[in-house]
Amino acid sequence: MCRLFIGADPALWQSVTRSVRIDGVATSIRLESFFWSILEDIGERDGMSVGRLIGRLYTESLEEGHPPENFTSFLRVCCGRYLALQLDGLVPTARDAPIASLDAPTVLAQEKRGYPKSPEGYFPRAERGH
Numbered sequence: 001m002c003r004l005f006i007g008a009d010p011a012l013w014q015s016v017t018r019s020v021r022i023d024g025v026a027t028s029i030r031l032e033s034f035f036w037s038i039l040e041d042i043g044e045r046d047g048m049s050v051g052r053l054i055g056r057l058y059t060e061s062l063e064e065g066h067p068p069e070n071f072t073s074f075l076r077v078c079c080g081r082y083l084a085l086q087l088d089g090l091v092p093t094a095r096d097a098p099i100a101s102l103d104a105p106t107v108l109a110q111e112k113r114g115y116p117k118s119p120e121g122y123f124p125r126a127e128r129g130h
Contacts, residue, residue, distance in 0.1 A: 020051040022058050029054065031072055038079040046098045088112055 012034040019028050031039075036050065043053035057078060061067055068074035085091040090107045091099070 018050070020054050022055045029072060029075070031075060035076055035079045038082060039075065041095065042078075042082055042099060045095055046100050085111070 013032045015030050016033050016036055017028050017030040018036070019026060021027075039050045039053060043050050046053075048056070054075065057075070058067075058071065061074070082091065085107065086093050088111065090110055091102065
């Protein structure tokens with residue numbers, strides 16, 4: 001089983017630091033190259049650079065009243081959810097379909113995956129539908 005994961009190209013988990021501007025403030029973000037490629041894919045769908053996408057994610061999280069405590073973790077989870085939503089058929093895999101064109105409340109209401117409800121733990125397997 002693990003061979004599927006450890007046999008991947010080591011470049012995927014190489015840490016890469018990029019400088020970005022968020023609300024006019026320069027900062028550095030360090031993520032694995034795998035996550036940078038997913039962020040590029042997400043941004044390209046809506047005609048945005050990765051820097052602009054990251055700034056928008058940060059700004060909109062503030063507007064929703066829940067700024068991420070660990071922004072790089074937040075970005076990794078965004079990438080994972082993007083892929084999971086594609087697997088669930090809630091986000092089209094066609095890259096010409098902009099994310100902004102999706103009805104977010106409907107997608108969120110239809111989301112089937114079980115995610116942690118709290119920091120104390122994950123859903124038991126049976127509750128996740130496995």
